[in-house]
Amino acid sequence: MTTTTTPAPPAATAPQPERKPPLAFTGLTRRQRLGKWDVKLSPYLYISPFFILFGLIGLFPLLYTFVVSLYDWHLLKGQGDFIGFDNFVAVLGDRFFWNSLGNTLSIFLLSSIPQLACAIVIAAILDQHLRAKTFWRMSVLLPYIVTPVAVSLIFTNMFNEQYGLINNFLGNFGIDAIPWKTETLPSHIAIATMVNFRWTGYNALILLAAMQSVPRDIHESAALDGAGAIRRFLSITIPSIKPTLIFVIITATIGGLQIFSEPRLFDPVTAGGNARQFQTTVLYLWEMAFFRLDFGKASAIAFLLFLIIMAIGFVNFLVTTRIGGSERTAKPGGKIGRTGTRTGTGTGTRKGLTK
Amino acid sequence: MTATTEVAAAVPLAAPPTSPDPRKPRLRRGGGGTFDRRPGFLTYGILGVLLLINVYPLWWSVVVGSRNNQALSSDWPPLLPGGNFWINVGEVMDSIPFWKALGNSLIISGVITVSVVLFSTLAGYAFAKLKFKGRNGLMVFVITTMAIPTQLGIIPLFILMKQWGWTGEIGAVIVPTLVTAFGVFFMRQYLVDVIPDELIEAARVDGASMIGTFWHVAVPAARPAMAILSLFTFMSAWTDFLWPLLVLDATNPTLQTALSQLQSARYVDFSIVLTGAVLSTLPLLILFFVAGRQLISGIMQGAVKG
Known part of the structure; x- marks a missing residue:
């Protein structure tokens, strides 16, 4: 050669x-x-x-977003004057922008935290010597094949304030109808439920795979030393799947901060509710670009969201490498030959495929 | 070089070369579980409840979709389907161009899948097995771009499509997703261990050209990974909503944007909306029953490589 x-x-x-x-x-x-x-x-x-x-x-449009944001750019009239950072100043002083950011974060937290907790538990349940293993795994994954649009339509119906399944059901127990759409927190919970429905099982399978790569003999020797199932779960399973867990969090962040379909379809006539109570940032971007026809400001919003996502991703990355590093030394009785491989974590399967 | 290793640490390092059958990546552990003891009634009880939770929303759409809106106002929800399904299907067909949307979705997802898998396999093979200047740097670039939300470039992309006169055409939906960084990364991780270097050298010594080696050595070896990548690419193209919503109009929609139109009126007939949801889920449901195992192994393999 x-x-x-x-x-x-x-x-x-x-x-x-x-x-x-x-x-x-x-x-x-x-x-x-x-x-x-x-x-x-x-x-x-x-x-x-x-x-x-x-x-x-991919790259050129993303970078050009910054260029557009420096202009007075109208959807129909096209490129206007160069106005420097005026669009950014306007967006940063716009309370609707901050409102949308708050909503996005709130929905994101309401969806990611319960989702991860459930996914870990489901993975632990699946990580046993089950009969009909494939059947149970498929049953967990089923919601993933329902598209976000279909999920949104189905749950919008179930969360309907007047005749919705959930309020009807609660009514039988004397519980007043919950304003799922008109009030902020209930609407966030409803939207987070849609996200959780579709993604919990998917994440459970990723975590299950991580759990299965923990060598069995660690569990066995811990059990011989008298550690109970819960103790083993907390001291062996959780530390070993930490890298995967963090990876799942990163991908969930990138996807979650760009949530659009669910809030868009939850109330089809408004862009995120009458009082913008569940307007997310991408939804606001959409409104700015295609209803107010202001491409300049919409690009500024897109670029700011891009910066926020990159910043969060970077922080996550630092945390990942730090924990991944200490992980290797702190592992209880891990075989030396295998520890290095354990830093390999989840893939971007989800990231590459959600959007 | 430190950058390479650090970036790689955040993502899987290698394909699972030890298990030749990609469907059973972790056979060694004998079916998972802490011990060989069979789990008890409680476990299956919880799993059964989970199954109900996961199936119920779909079942509910079948129930409502086969009745009319009155089914919604009863205190206790009906549990069994009614006899209105075909009437509702007819209504769906009248309100949206269903077959056109289905055809568009199939074409769009099909073309994107072929393109992503072809170009990802080519580039992934080059990164995994060929030596060339700048390989490491370019690979780091690919990995880094996986974390970049390129979807946020929709405004310039829209301006571009408008200039090309492509708005309203399905080409405008296809073009922005012809390649993905994830695909390249995925194929590279798989191929790096699955093809022995000796095999490539042997083919070269036998006089095969580079492209011949790719075709006769790499592609057959890559087939399992290509299948998984196809599955996921197809799924993501099929479910995409925001971009098709922007560039297509109501007369030439994808299945997802057409479906959303069912709900766009101020008065919403939920039995028709949910019939549409059921109809649009059927193709993926079929795919799920045919290729569910591959889907599961794809997710799980992606999770713990190496």
Whole structure:
């Protein structure tokens, strides 16, 4: 494989003629020379479709968002004057923007925390010597194949304030109808429920896989030492799946901060409720761009959200590497040969596929 | 170089080469569980309740979708379907261009899947098995971009589509998702261990060209991972909502945007909306029963690689 350096005139290689087998550059046939270019160029040829397309349709629009945000840009009239950071100033002084950010965070917390807690418990239940293992795993994953739009429609019906299934049901026990749509917290809970319904089982399977990679003998020796099931769960299982757990949190953050379908469809006539009580940031972006037709401000919102997501991702990354690092030394009785691999965590399956 | 290892630490490091059958990535542990003791009644009870919770919303849509709106006003919800299903289906077909939407969704998801899997396998193979200048740096770039929410570039993308005159065309939905960084990363992780370097060298010695080696050595080895990537790419293209909503109009929708139109009127007939939800779920339900195992192993393999 040393032949990868280009064949130069003999004079140029004179300082180090012994390094190379002499036949490398003299007796090449046409075919061999073609083969050499084949070896050199092919890798670039194979990766170029990805980089060219990704640059054009992924990266460029994202960066150009910043450019648009510096202009007075109307959906119909097109590009206007350069106004510097005026759009950012306007957005940062806009209480609807902050309202949307608060709603997004609230919905995100209401969906991610119960979801993760349930997913861990479900994973632990599945991580047993079950009969009909595949059946139970499939039953947990079933909601994932219901699309977010269908989930939103179904739950919007169930959370209907007047005739909804849930309020009807509660009414039988003398509980007053809960204003799922008109009040802030109930609406956030309703939307978070939609997210939780679709993603809990999915995350449970990721965590289940992590639990199954914990070597059995650790559990066995702990049990011999008298540790009960709960004790083993807290001291062995939880620490070992921590990296995966953090990864799940990161992907949930990136997806959760861009939530759109659920709040959009929860009330189809408004963009996030009469009083914007469940308007998320992406929903506000959408309203700004396609109802107020202000592409400049919408781009500013998009760019600010981008910065926030990147910042949270970066903090998560730092936390991950720190915990992942201390994890390796603190592992109880882990086999040395295996510990390194355990830092490998969940994939971006979800991230790549949610949107 | 530290950057490489640190970034890689946050994500799976390697494909599971030790288990040749990708469906059973963790056979060694004998079915999971702490011990071989069979779990008791309580476990199955909890799982049964979970199953009910997961199935009920879908079942509820079948019940409402086969009745009329009056079913909603009773104190105790009806548990069994009524006889109105086909009438409601007819109403759905009248209100939205259902077959067109279904066709559009199939074309869009199909083209995106083929493109993502093809380009991801090519690039993933190059990153996993070929030596070239800048390989590590470019791979770090790919991993980093996985964490970037490129969906937030929708405004310039919309301006671009408008300039090209593509708004309203399904091409505008296809083009922005032709490649994904995740796909490249996924294929790279799988191929890096699954193909022995000797196999590639042997093919080269036998006189195969680079592309011939890719086709005859890499693609057959990559097939299981390609299947999983196809499944997930198809799912995500199928469920996408925001972007199709922006660039397509009501006359040429995808299944998801058409479905959302059912609810857009001020007076909402829920039995029709939920019939639509049922109809739109059926294709994925079929896929789930055919390929559910692969879906599960894909999620679980992705979770613990190496």
